[in-house]
Amino acid sequence: MSIALFDTESQLAPLRAEILSRMSAVVERGAFILGPEVEAFERELAAYLGARHAIGVANGTDAITIALRALGVAPGSEVVVPSFTFYASAEAIVNAGARPVFCDVDPETRNVTAQTVRAALTPRAAAIVAVDLFGVPAPIADLRALGLPVLEDAAQAAGARSGDRMAGTLGDVATFSFYPSKNLGCLGDGGAIVTDDDGVAQLARALRFHGSRDKATFEHVGYNSRLDELQAAVLRVLLPRLDEWSDGRRAAAAAYLDAGLAEHVTVPAVRDGDLPAWHLYAVCHPRADELLTALQAAGVQARAYYRRPLHRQPSMAPYVEGLAPLPATDHLAACNVALPMSPALSAGQAWEVVAAVAAFAATGSGTA
Numbered sequence: 001m002s003i004a005l006f007d008t009e010s011q012l013a014p015l016r017a018e019i020l021s022r023m024s025a026v027v028e029r030g031a032f033i034l035g036p037e038v039e040a041f042e043r044e045l046a047a048y049l050g051a052r053h054a055i056g057v058a059n060g061t062d063a064i065t066i067a068l069r070a071l072g073v074a075p076g077s078e079v080v081v082p083s084f085t086f087y088a089s090a091e092a093i094v095n096a097g098a099r100p101v102f103c104d105v106d107p108e109t110r111n112v113t114a115q116t117v118r119a120a121l122t123p124r125a126a127a128i129v130a131v132d133l134f135g136v137p138a139p140i141a142d143l144r145a146l147g148l149p150v151l152e153d154a155a156q157a158a159g160a161r162s163g164d165r166m167a168g169t170l171g172d173v174a175t176f177s178f179y180p181s182k183n184l185g186c187l188g189d190g191g192a193i194v195t196d197d198d199g200v201a202q203l204a205r206a207l208r209f210h211g212s213r214d215k216a217t218f219e220h221v222g223y224n225s226r227l228d229e230l231q232a233a234v235l236r237v238l239l240p241r242l243d244e245w246s247d248g249r250r251a252a253a254a255a256y257l258d259a260g261l262a263e264h265v266t267v268p269a270v271r272d273g274d275l276p277a278w279h280l281y282a283v284c285h286p287r288a289d290e291l292l293t294a295l296q297a298a299g300v301q302a303r304a305y306y307r308r309p310l311h312r313q314p315s316m317a318p319y320v321e322g323l324a325p326l327p328a329t330d331h332l333a334a335c336n337v338a339l340p341m342s343p344a345l346s347a348g349q350a351w352e353v354v355a356a357v358a359a360f361a362a363t364g365s366g367t368a
């Protein structure tokens with residue numbers, strides 16, 4: 001038995017011929033940068049999300065940097081960001097010229113809350129980066145009530161919903177990554193910025209092309225950060241399948257619970273009204289590293305995420321002086337174990353994973 005952590009192969013296999021034919025059409029057309037595929041994908045992504053604007057960029061990291069600048073975050077100002085997230089969420093803040101201020105998360109949802117963000121606010125705060133961690137929407141309406149612009153880092157949450165809104169439309173601006181292992185992943189790097197704000201959209205569009213609107217006058221020092229035509233053509237094949245894939249991920253998460261996973265480890269909490277996209281299904285156990293070894297031996301691929309949270313990364317040392325302790329972050333960093341998750345994960349496989357977790361749990365004591 002071997003159960004993969006991600007299974008992008010079974011997702012792409014039935015679409016291979018269609019993807020190749022759409023890529024071949026791009027090659028025939030000979031337009032590779034900012035052409036009709038990117039334009040059409042931007043329209044289709046905006047329509048899917050229910051947003052006014054989507055702007056394709058080179059990756060999800062640039063998307064955050066550009067979106068922060070488009071929000072008007074000035075050099076030297078502070079941006080609150082969770083420490084328990086992928087490095088890029090904070091790296092992009094530094095690249096925008098601002099200072100990351102790390103905040104804690106809720107130990108059960110693993111996301112920031114109004115309370116954890118408020119504890120990190122100073123008069124220099126110019127924006128909040130709220131990550132929909134592991135595909136679970138952050139409580140962004142609560143954060144907006146704090147009065148600062150909120151950037152929703154939805155890199156892990158394509159296909160998630162909160163109430164009647166899609167993840168990616170909850171903040172003032174949102175960013176996506178289309179890195180291949182993401183829920184909506186292309187065949188290389190790609191990203192997008194999504195917003196209802198015409199001014200933010202116009203500035204983001206200019207910043208992705210060297211700060212120019214007309215390719216002749218350069219009004220800002222920007223970036224060369226474009227989604228390319230080949231990736232946009234691929235994404236146009238994948239986007240119509242995203243809802244079905246997200247349902248598959250939710251079915252896999254439900255199968256884990258049906259199989260009794262919560263009796264052996266701490267499972268993620270979901271707020272009422274949220275439909276997560278389960279990019280990762282991370283559980284917690286006090287003997288997390290031993291659990292990883294046991295799962296590996298049982299043929300179940302599993303992985304720890306963010307064992308060294310961002311406020312403990314060497315590059316972030318200039319930003320952590322005087323930082324209050326982040327106990328939930330340190331706890332989650334130490335105890336998390338991501339179990340296999342993909343739209344193709346069957347109920348039978350979920351039962352096998354839970355059997356391996358249960359066999360391990362029977363060897364010792366306690367859930368995290």
Ligand SMILES: Cc1ncc(COP(=O)(O)O)c(C=O)c1O
Binds near residue numbers: 155191
């Ligand atoms: C939460 C989060 N933010 C940002 C990124 C950056 O995206 P990319 O790798 O496309 O630059 C990622 C993923 O890699 C991510 O998981």
